[in-house]
Amino acid sequence: MIRRSGVKLIEGERVVLRLIEERDLDELYRHKCKYRREDVFVPRSVYSMTRLRRRFERDGFWSARDTWVLLTDLSDRILGCLYYFRPHPILLARELAYIVFEPEDRGNGYATEALTLFVELVFRTTRVNRLELNIGTENLPSVRVAEKAGFNREAVLHGVWYAPALNRYVDCYRYALLRDTYSNRDKSPK
DSSP states (O other), X not given: OOOOTTOEEEEOSSEEEEOOXXXXXXXXXXXXXXXXXXXXXXXXXXXXXXXXXXXXHHHTTBOSSEEEEEEEETTOOEEEEEEEEOSSTTOSEEEEEEEXXXXXXXXXXXXXXXXXXXXXXXXXHSOOOEEEEXXXXXXXXXXXXXXXXXXXXXXXXXXXXXXXXXXXXXXXXXXXXXXXXXXXXXXXXX
């Protein structure tokens, strides 16, 4: 196993995307638990500290199947995380997701800059041709992030995701960005 601790993957004007280190696990766990209960548009999943540690020990959250990276400010304060996973085994696509953990850090452009950097990182380091986002139609801040980062809305998926905090199924927008579209666009966030 290759240990990638301390690796800064890509740096922007205000944010850094870096690999998860062992010292980050407690804080990551706290945020994952907190937002499973409180955040309307974050899918619920069960993360035990044991499961997080095992995953870190196995591959450092960096694998062909799925990858997680931390979003920090330039002083290394953890702001959130981004990840991608393969939505279907035969597709050369990845679905991306992101969260800025604390409400006071949202609305400051961190997610837009981070998503733009993450897209660059994925296209630069993989053969993936298509990146996708599935965003609740009511999650207007995330819709703005996707559009500012250059993603194109392709479809509405009706009743595709159950939002426990709302106690109902919600519709999602499907956004996508293709490698050639990305390569031929102005890369500055809008």
